[in-house]
Amino acid sequence: MNSDNLPIALFMSSYPPRQCGIATFTRDLTNAIDTSQKFQTKILALNDPSNTYEYSDKVLYKLKAYDYDQYIKIANHINSNESVKAVCIQHEFGLFCGEQSCHPLPFLDHLKKPAIITFHSVFPTPHDEIKKLVIAISKRVKNIVVMTDKAVEILRQEYQVETPISIIHHGIPEVNFESQFSYKNKLNLSDKLVLSSFGMVGPGKGYEYVIDSLPEVVRRFPNALYLIVGATHPGVMEEEGETYRDSLIKKIKNLGLENNVAFHNKYVPTEKIINYLKASDIYMSTSQNPEQITSGTLVYAMGCGRAVISTPFPHAMDIIKEKNGLIVDYDKPEEFTEAIISMLSNSEQRRFLEMNNYEFTRQMTWKNVGIKYSKVFEELIN
Numbered sequence: 258m259n260s261d262n263l264p265i266a267l268f269m270s271s272y273p274p275r276q277c278g279i280a281t282f283t284r285d286l287t288n289a290i291d292t293s294q295k296f297q298t299k300i301l302a303l304n305d306p307s308n309t310y311e312y313s314d315k316v317l318y319k320l321k322a323y324d325y326d327q328y329i330k331i332a333n334h335i336n337s338n339e340s341v342k343a344v345c346i347q348h349e350f351g352l353f354c355g356e357q358s359c360h361p362l363p364f365l366d367h368l369k370k371p372a373i374i375t376f377h378s379v380f381p382t383p384h385d386e387i388k389k390l391v392i393a394i395s396k397r398v399k400n401i402v403v404m405t406d407k408a409v410e411i412l413r414q415e416y417q418v419e420t421p422i423s424i425i426h427h428g429i430p431e432v433n434f435e436s437q438f439s440y441k442n443k444l445n446l447s448d449k450l451v452l453s454s455f456g457m458v459g460p461g462k463g464y465e466y467v468i469d470s471l472p473e474v475v476r477r478f479p480n481a482l483y484l485i486v487g488a489t490h491p492g493v494m495e496e497e498g499e500t501y502r503d504s505l506i507k508k509i510k511n512l513g514l515e516n517n518v519a520f521h522n523k524y525v526p527t528e529k530i531i532n533y534l535k536a537s538d539i540y541m542s543t544s545q546n547p548e549q550i551t552s553g554t555l556v557y558a559m560g561c562g563r564a565v566i567s568t569p570f571p572h573a574m575d576i577i578k579e580k581n582g583l584i585v586d587y588d589k590p591e592e593f594t595e596a597i598i599s600m601l602s603n604s605e606q607r608r609f610l611e612m613n614n615y616e617f618t619r620q621m622t623w624k625n626v627g628i629k630y631s632k633v634f635e636e637l638i639n
Contacts (some may be wrong), residue, residue: 265340266634267317268298269364270347271303274310276524278457278553279347279377285428286314286526289627295517296634298495299341303352304446307495322353328360332367341628342638345402345630346374346502348394350387351492365397371637373400375425378410381571386552388416395420399637402630404551405575411550423633426556427559428626432531432616440536450478450601453537455486455530456554458522459493460501463568463587468508470593473546475517478601483541486521494559534561538607539600542567545587550562560622562615566596580613 270283273356299317300532304310312319320327320335346361353360365372374394380387395401395418403409404427412418441447454464464485467492474481489502502520534540540558542565549570556576558565564589565582567573577584583600585592600607619625 263297263340266298267341267344269301272300275568279349285623289623293631295631328364329367332364335371336369344370344372348374349377372398374398375402379411380548381411398560407571407575408550426621427556428623429556429621431622434562444536449480449482451537452539452541453484454541457490458487459490461545463545469590473594474597483518511591522595534558537563540565542572559614560618562611564610
């Protein structure tokens with residue numbers, strides 16, 4: 258069937274070239290759904306207040322996330338488009354101009370097409386405004402998608418949400434299981450034991466605690482190298498510049514770790530992220546947010562077949578067991594030290610964790626995630 262004749266599943270989300278995790282997620286997810294030949298996907302692109310973007314023709318509509326009236330106008334345009342059969346909203350509070358924003362509500366109130374929403378954040382202990390907003394959104398959609406069992410538990414118990422909920426994991430690229438050897442050579446790291454973290458850089462990432470943990474690690478393993486991959490988050494840059502990164506650089510110098518910590522200060526495309534992850538001996542998942550219910554960076558690393566050390570945020574606690582990696586407490590450099598030394602000292606343990614993580618995450622490849630979303634759309638429309 259010609260894809261132009263397929264029904265449209267419209268995704269309301271940020272979208273490349275906008276640089277944010279939800280934009281990348283939506284690009285990869287919609288590409289996967291397109292290959293299923295059940296739906297063609299189009300985008301309702303959310304612009305941030307300070308930028309406009311040159312989008313591909315996949316973007317059918319675009320709006321300014323702070324323009325209340327435009328939400329209503331676009332909802333009416335969608336209602337009159339017979340090809341659009343369902344709308345999927347990718348929800349992160351920051352996309353809608355902050356935690357208190359109710360912009361999705363007038364959109365949903367005027368939308369006559371069936372809608373589902375993917376909650377990328379579900380706060381376990383919400384304050385009243387957040388709770389009211391999530392409940393209000395949930396009542397206006399036909400289905401909710403979350404990425405972990407814990408998120409379902411929270412929505413049912415803390416928010417008393419009664420809307421049907423589907424669990425669909427965060428997607429990951431489909432890659433082969435390979436050793437670090439050739440990828441270290443590509444990056445001129447063949448003589449290093451590589452620890453890595455990637456993602457948008459900013460306060461709350463917890464990189465400082467890994468850096469604080471390294472002096473003892475380096476005494477045992479002088480060739481250990483901690484790679485911090487990713488640009489500073491645009492929102493952080495706008496508000497405080499490189500204050501956080503500068504504080505990390507100062508700490509590195511004070512600890513004499515200039516040869517053991519390196520930055521790749523750029524927004525990194527998926528292909529390069531995979532190269533860095535495959536070159537890594539250990540992935541450091543360091544979030545300091547005890548309410549982080551989803552981590553794309555964590556599942557990317559596990560999907561590349563890498564051993565992980567993580568703080569105990571909800572997503573990590575959901576998927577990291579003894580056979581997957583090690584959990585350490587928040588802001589405890591001494592626990593990072595112990596975990597890193599233990600893992601670097603035991604190559605057999607690392608290989609065991611690598612193989613388990615690769616096998617466990619096959620259910621999360623974008624192809625499989627795309628199939629699951631397509632089934633949700635089919636059930637919704639039928």
